[in-house]
Amino acid sequence: MGAVAEPAIKVEDLWWKYEGRKDWALKGVNLTIERGEFVGIVGPNESGKTTLVMAMNGLIPNNYRGVMKGRVVSVGMDTREHTTAEIARRVGFVFSDPESQFLTMTVEEELAFGLENMGLPVEEIRDRIRWAMEITRLDEEFLEKPPYELSGGQKQRVAIAAVLAMKPDVIILDEPTSMLDPIGKSEVFDVLVQLRRSYNATIIVVEHRLEDIAYLADKMILLYYGEVLRVAPPREFFDNIPFLLKHYVYPPEIMIAVHRLREEGLYDGPIPLRFEEGVKIIEEVLRA
Amino acid sequence: MTHAIEVRNLTFVYPDGTLALKGVDLVIDEGEFAAFIGQNGSGKTTLSKNIAGLLKPTEGEVLLFGRSTKEMRIRELATSVGYVFQNPDHQIFNMTVYDEIAFGPRNLLLSEDEVRERVEEAARIVGLKEEYMEESPFFLPKGLRQRVAIASILALRPKVIIVDEPTTGQDWKQSIEIMDFLKHLNGLGHTIIIVTHEMEIVARYAERTVVMAEGRKLLDGPTNKVFAEAETLRKAFVKPPQPTRAAHALSHYGLRPDVLSVDELVTEIIRLKASGAGDNYLAQRSLGGR
Ligand SMILES: Nc1ncnc2c1ncn2[C@@H]1O[C@H](COP(=O)(O)OP(=O)(O)OP(=O)(O)O)[C@@H](O)[C@H]1O
Ligand SMILES: Nc1ncnc2c1ncn2[C@@H]1O[C@H](COP(=O)(O)OP(=O)(O)OP(=O)(O)O)[C@@H](O)[C@H]1O
Ligand SMILES: [Mg+2]
Ligand SMILES: [Mg+2]
Numbered sequence: 087m088g089a090v091a092e093p094a095i096k097v098e099d100l101w102w103k104y105e106g107r108k109d110w111a112l113k114g115v116n117l118t119i120e121r122g123e124f125v126g127i128v129g130p131n132e133s134g135k136t137t138l139v140m141a142m143n144g145l146i147p148n149n150y151r152g153v154m155k156g157r158v159v160s161v162g163m164d165t166r167e168h169t170t171a172e173i174a175r176r177v178g179f180v181f182s183d184p185e186s187q188f189l190t191m192t193v194e195e196e197l198a199f200g201l202e203n204m205g206l207p208v209e210e211i212r213d214r215i216r217w218a219m220e221i222t223r224l225d226e227e228f229l230e231k232p233p234y235e236l237s238g239g240q241k242q243r244v245a246i247a248a249v250l251a252m253k254p255d256v257i258i259l260d261e262p263t264s265m266l267d268p269i270g271k272s273e274v275f276d277v278l279v280q281l282r283r284s285y286n287a288t289i290i291v292v293e294h295r296l297e298d299i300a301y302l303a304d305k306m307i308l309l310y311y312g313e314v315l316r317v318a319p320p321r322e323f324f325d326n327i328p329f330l331l332k333h334y335v336y337p338p339e340i341m342i343a344v345h346r347l348r349e350e351g352l353y354d355g356p357i358p359l360r361f362e363e364g365v366k367i368i369e370e371v372l373r374a
Numbered sequence: 375m376t377h378a379i380e381v382r383n384l385t386f387v388y389p390d391g392t393l394a395l396k397g398v399d400l401v402i403d404e405g406e407f408a409a410f411i412g413q414n415g416s417g418k419t420t421l422s423k424n425i426a427g428l429l430k431p432t433e434g435e436v437l438l439f440g441r442s443t444k445e446m447r448i449r450e451l452a453t454s455v456g457y458v459f460q461n462p463d464h465q466i467f468n469m470t471v472y473d474e475i476a477f478g479p480r481n482l483l484l485s486e487d488e489v490r491e492r493v494e495e496a497a498r499i500v501g502l503k504e505e506y507m508e509e510s511p512f513f514l515p516k517g518l519r520q521r522v523a524i525a526s527i528l529a530l531r532p533k534v535i536i537v538d539e540p541t542t543g544q545d546w547k548q549s550i551e552i553m554d555f556l557k558h559l560n561g562l563g564h565t566i567i568i569v570t571h572e573m574e575i576v577a578r579y580a581e582r583t584v585v586m587a588e589g590r591k592l593l594d595g596p597t598n599k600v601f602a603e604a605e606t607l608r609k610a611f612v613k614p615p616q617p618t619r620a621a622h623a624l625s626h627y628g629l630r631p632d633v634l635s636v637d638e639l640v641t642e643i644i645r646l647k648a649s650g651a652g653d654n655y656l657a658q659r660s661l662g663g664r
Contacts, residue, residue: 130545132515182543183461235390238460238539239414239571264542265460267413267571269611294545295572297616336546339574339616339636346640352647361616365623372627372646 092162094256094288095119095142101155102137102146111137113312114156119305121255122286124278126299126320129309130334135292136182138309139258141165142290144173161255175204178254182261182292184245185234193236193244194229200252218251221277223270238265246274250281256288257281264294272298297338300324301359308333324357340364347371376440378404378534378565379425379455383434386420394420396589397434402567402582404533407560409576409597410569412586413611418569419460421586422536425567426457438534449482456532460539460569462523463512471497471514471522472507478530496525500555517548524552534565541575553579573615577601577634585610598632 097117103110111134119125127135140146144165147154158165161176181187190196197218201211219226222243228236233244242265249257257278263271275298281287293299299306306323308316310333316323324330327345330337340361347353352371358364379402386395395417402408410418423429424436427443436443438454446454459465468474472493479492497507500521506514511522520540527535537556541549549572557579560566570576576583576597583600585593587610593600601607601614604622613619621633621642628646633639 131517131543131548183463185461185464231390235388235392237415237419243414261543265414265539265571267611268573268613269608270414271571272613294543334545334547340620342636343617343620343639346636347643350640350644352643361619364616365620368620368643369624369627371643372624372629 091121093118093159094121094123094161095290096159097138097141097156098158099156100138100141100158101153102134102141103153104137105151105153107152110312112141115309115312115314117307117314117317119288119290121288122282123304124282124289124302125291126296126303126306127290127292127309128294128296128306128335130311132311133309134312135309136260139179139260139290139292142256143177143179143258144168144170145179175252176254177256177258178249178252180246180249180257180259180262182264184241184265187245187248188233188241191232192229193224193231193233196233196244197248197251200248204252214251214253215247218247221250221280222247223273239267239270242266243270250277253281253285254287256290258290260292261294262291263298271295275299275302278302294336296336297361300338300341308335320359321356324359327357343368377401377437378406378439380437380440381421381425381434382437384421384424384431384436385433386417386424386429387432388420394589395424398589398591400584400591400594402534402565404565405560405563406582407557407566407580408568408582408584409580410567410584410586411571411573411576411610411612412592413588416586416610417589418586419538422457422538422567422569425534426455426536427451428457452478452482452530453532455534455536456527456530458520458523458527458535458537458540460542462520465523465526466511466519469510470508471502471511474511474522475526475529478526482530492529492531493525496528499528499559500525501551516543517545517552520544520548520552521555524555528559532564534567535559536567536569538569539571540568541570541572549575573601573613577615577618585612598634601634602632 097115100112100115101110102112129135141158142160148170160173163173190199197215198211201214224243246262263274278289279302282289300320303320306320324337324341327337341357344358344364344367358367381398381400384395384398387393430444466474475493475496476489479489502521540552556566580597583597592610601618617633617636617639621629621639622631625631629642633642
């Protein structure tokens, strides 16, 4: 990577208070996310995760009322000097409630909407829709359906597909897999990794359940009631299990199990990021 | 004996022709704590809404305490079974928390005194403080909104409570609080059904698990037995919780394969270490192998 490459997202001493609220939702957040990085943002409910990612694509301050201090620069655009529409073209956003993202009457229109706004040719639009449905495992028969007549997880897949189809430089996903079945969750994360590989997409995911993200992320961020408490690569981030639990972050159970073995004095290596790695550690403990 | 819920050969077709349930049979007894799990679109929500009488069977029937939902009036239905929506925000529509919880009892045409009593009781059970009663439910944190949604169902005092994805979007602390509270209701005699994709939650709380796949029931039984069926579960896009998968992968060392929690897994490992079972395994292998 070139030394002068500009970061995907730069957040500088960001403060945000929603109108009508006493407390600041964000209290002096500083962050740099490089192009092509895969970043996980975690933290308890009400910590400001959604607020922070909305500030990254300009929804805050442009579409919300409140007080902002500090600066956010997304793919070179100061979010205060550009419209949300301009930023949205380069920074895609998957909402945690898929229904709040739906604008049209059929799944097909929903998937085509952003692509048409980009002015892509019809053929290209058709190809991208087909591709996006395939990678999110949406059945072709849904194309004609109104999105709100789908199951919860199917809606969430449409919301993800609509954003991925646009192949934005930065893809922000706010709890994108909360309603997906367990294998579907893993599949979505695999797709995100592929996108990064294919066009160096920057991926920012807010999640409560960390089984998949733990071994895919380059960097984990713990946001705790408006403050960034910790930024670290997963290997370090997950090494202190009690610290995470104390801040209401629940690591994957294989990590907790290995941590317990470490406490019992049966193991003294690192905490595993992958499930398979954890199984291997337990096997070694059993054989030792 | 009459069952709390008896689903007989239930088929359900949505108005647009989608065949969502294909002949489901299911019996749930009073006092059970069950989980519905399975692939997106497999019919969990449709089944739950049919049990709650919000949807009526296209074919077959649903009996609640022996009575068909097709014959039941709204009042009788509402006091037999309550359903908390997959996204509680789609259920909440009143301007204050009080009115939200009072909505059901008022529809039962209870007096305002009785309504107040019901609201206070429900709020107390879910742990909603008095100070929230005049607030708008829309501006409450996610965890509290979920509680308001549950309280508004509880205020009808239904015998069966179905909560569709109770912990979605909740952090672990909130998840445990909500689930402990459903367990508490179960202890008071309510039959509880949860619909969920979180297998750690199923492992911790549900005694019984029903797995749906493509509109049919694929598996049904005690949770530890169901989770032991890793191959069948894969067809329903479900992975058992990590401790179960780990125990399964290492069962040839003598780990019980029906482990559900971290605690059980660690206890098993320590037990095996103490009994030297790992060494036995190696000894056996070198005897039988090479
Ligand atoms: N539109 C809004 N108006 C006023 N306050 C808000 C609004 N949205 C969020 N807040 C408040 O800002 C704080 C941060 O909320 P935010 O939704 O960003 O947290 P979060 O980390 O995304 O939580 P969760 O895990 O529940 O999604 C909370 O105190 C919340 O109540
Ligand atoms: N209102 C509706 N009109 C038409 N079809 C619907 C409607 N709601 C759901 N369906 C379809 O019925 C099938 C079963 O949906 P259901 O919501 O019961 O699934 P689910 O198991 O709850 O899935 P999820 O885990 O995604 O919530 C799906 O194929 C879905 O697309
Ligand atoms: Mg959020
Ligand atoms: Mg559902």
